[in-house]
Amino acid sequence: MATFEVRGLGKQFPTDPPVRALDGIDLTVEDGEFVVLLGPSGCGKSTLLEILAGLQQPTEGAVLLEGEPVRGTNDRLGVVFQDASLYPWRTVERNVELGLEFRGVGKAERRRVATEYLAQVGLSGFEKKYPHQLSGGMRQRAGIARTLAAEPDVLLMDEPFGAVDHLTRIQLQRDLLALWESRRRTVVFVTHDVGEAVYLADRVILLSPRPGRVAREFVIDEPRPRRRGDIALLAVESEIYAALTRIEERSATA
Known part of the structure; x- marks a missing residue:
């Protein structure tokens, strides 16, 4: 059975104007799958994740x-x-x-x-430290450990590495993949970083500019562990960048 099934999903905020x-999101996330939601700022990635989380x-x-x-909300879902x-x-x-507690x-x-x-997240010896x-x-890492400690079946992650420097981000990506591969929880991960999406995902869902719709899906079937700079991964990145350019151009002329 799929972890998530999303059918005909729409979200409108009652602002003035609304x-x-x-709009019209159809999406299935399989058990144990690592799915990345990717798209330009304001396309509804975080909103979709919060709907999955019940927030x-x-x-x-x-x-x-x-x-x-x-x-x-549901105890089976952990949100970062x-x-x-x-x-x-x-x-x-x-x-x-x-x-x-x-x-x-x-x-x-x-x-x-x-x-x-x-x-597990590399913070042994820091237990008594303050944030x-x-x-x-x-x-x-401590925030991820707090989420994992509740033993969720599903991890929902909203740009969890967006506020750290590049080298730390790379290490956190490796750490996350190691944790995921140890148990294969279902992960839905939001990012606007194409390289991060391709490195992490089994499947990348590309959303259009607002209102967010599923514009393309990319299956990343390269073997793990993956290597940054791998020609096959770079080819997928290039294809995603081209798709992003096309949908943004269409949006600009609509």
Whole structure:
């Protein structure tokens, strides 16, 4: 069974005048698939992700999670935003424990799980540090560990590496792929970076300028682990850039 089925989805914000963010989105995300939503700024990528997460409701259409309608948030879905949003008064360890604490998990078990996931994201030894004592990349790792600690089946990630420097971003991409390959959770990942999309994804969904529609789908069937600069990956990047140029030109003349 597919993880997500999106059928005829539209979203309009009731501003003055109304803003049509998404229109006629049809999309299936398979179990264990790594799907990237790609497109120009303002095309509705983040809105679509938030609808999948149950944080927003569509104006029309349907979103199914393993055959059941998405109605509000769900513990099976873990969401990671661009800002790690760590509580500054809690240590890294206690930030990671937060979701487990809300669920009533005992202190010893919370500590064990936090330690395990901080190790997975490369933050062993930083458990007692506070967010202000970490670099931007380390804070983002801590945010990912907090999400993973809740053991979600699906990761929804909204430009999670957009606020870090280039070298840190490359390392975080590698870390994410290692975590994904260890368990093969379903991942839906938002970015506007074509290179990042091609390096990470099984499939890239290219959205048109607002209102966002599925303009093209690109299957990235190159073997993993992938190497940046690989000729086959660069060819896919080139094809995506060409498609982006065409849809933006059509939008400009519409």
